[in-house]
Amino acid sequence: MKKATWLVSIGALTMLAACGGGNGENEESSGGNGNGESADGGNSDADTTLVLYSSMTAEGERNTFEELIAEFEEANPEIAIEANFPGGSYEDQLRVMMAADDMPDLFDTHGWSQLRYGNYVRDLSEMEWVDSLDPELEEVVTDEEGKVYTYPMNQAQDGVIYNADVLDQFGIEPPTNWDDFKAALETVRDESGGQIAPLWIPGGDDWTIAQMEDQLLTPLFETHPDHDYTDEFEDGSFDWSNYEWMAEEIVYLEENDLLNQDVLTAQFAQAPEIMAGEQAAFMFLVGSIGPDTVEINPDANIGLIPTPAIHEGDDPSWIGGERNTLSIAEESENAEEAEQFIEFMTEDENARRIAEATNVNASLEGVDPDTFYSDYYEEFSDVSVVPYFDRVYLPSGMWDVMATSSAELLSTQDIQAKIDTMESEFNRLREETDEEGEVGEIDEEDVENVEDNE
Structure with a gap:
């Protein structure tokens, strides 16, 4: 690799x-x-x-x-x-x-x-x-x-953007861990009567699904010492039954109406308009979405948090690199x-x-x-920047696998198929890598x- x-x-x-x-x-x-x-x-x-x-x-x-x-x-x-x-x-x-x-x-x-x-x-x-x-x-x-x-x-310092006006409307504090994040999504769903997408993913561009998944791999399998599987990913011995959490959470988000209804057809280019119209609370998208949103709606307030921690006792992370x-x-x-x-x-x-x-x-x-996000980078300056998981621990080609298999998961809710696909493709791509990494x-x-x- x-x-x-x-x-x-x-x-x-x-x-x-x-x-x-x-x-x-x-x-x-x-x-x-x-x-x-x-x-x-x-x-x-x-x-x-x-x-x-x-x-x-x-x-x-x-x-x-x-x-x-x-x-x-x-x-x-x-x-x-x-x-x-x-x-x-x-x-x-x-x-x-x-x-x-x-x-x-x-x-x-x-x-x-x-x-x-x-x-x-x-x-x-x-x-x-x-x-x-x-x-x-x-x-x-x-x-x-x-x-x-x-x-x-x-250099990337990626986390989750949010519409601060939506969170303020429903009395939600920006979350720092996954449980609080899901609770915030559920509050948006319930308080808005389904009129605001708690988490908006433009899955018509399926790389955006992989974006969320890849960001979550870091707190899931790397940053907590009791849940550090990086050695197993590197030597190919990872037990893929441990991936069940990821597949289950993706299905949970969809089955509990915590995603936009058009998650599999929405397009990345729509993101600023969606945020500007207060049609979404959170997105695993950073970059120019914030300033592009304000260009459309100068009164919009867009915030940024690091990627939430998953395991108890862990801290949030910026997901980064070049x-x-x-x-x-x-x-x-x-x-x-x-x-x-x-x-x-x-x-x-x-x-x-x-x-x-x-x-x-x-x-x-x-x-x-x-x-645009300078104040947030300063606010969370003590949060560690961790390289994207796939760039370090997954063989080349796994990004596309994450994108397509998670899109399929959202369509079928077949958790085991998602796990099996990730495992088989991980092994196949590793096998295609010779001793020189070719x-x-x-x-x-x-x-x-x-x-x-x-």
């Missing part, structure tokens, strides 16, 4: 050669929020075109990033940047590019700088900004030999120009702007963004998804 090298058939490779990589020749992409967007390099007479892929999805985040790209191009007319925002198909597209060994010059490792993309990125340890990297993130993006895999433009990053492809022919762009992005003002646009903390010491075949569905989006 250390480094991913993907294999595809010769036929698939032939098709994928047109996906474009470090040569700057690809002028098409499927883009942000699934609408097929790319920002072509603004310098038509540039000597070098850098191809960049980012996992950013929110419009406000992308707008700021594109503004910074345009400013870099203006200051460096010899360099153009072709920015691509594939949205929900980002991971599939990058996996296919790995398979074709045709990576973009610059790309976002989205939390997998070492485990998935380690073989495909250049060492950035000699760059000036490394000395200013937040020590907590330095541990995440640096290996034992000192290789720095990526520049984290920001959020959006910039890595340079190992085989890029434009590494020098790519480093220029990263250095530009690490300038204090630019680092601050991207952190504020994404509403999370900057990765560099001395850069103090005024983000993952086996990319499945045909991934190739077809990318081909459909080309």
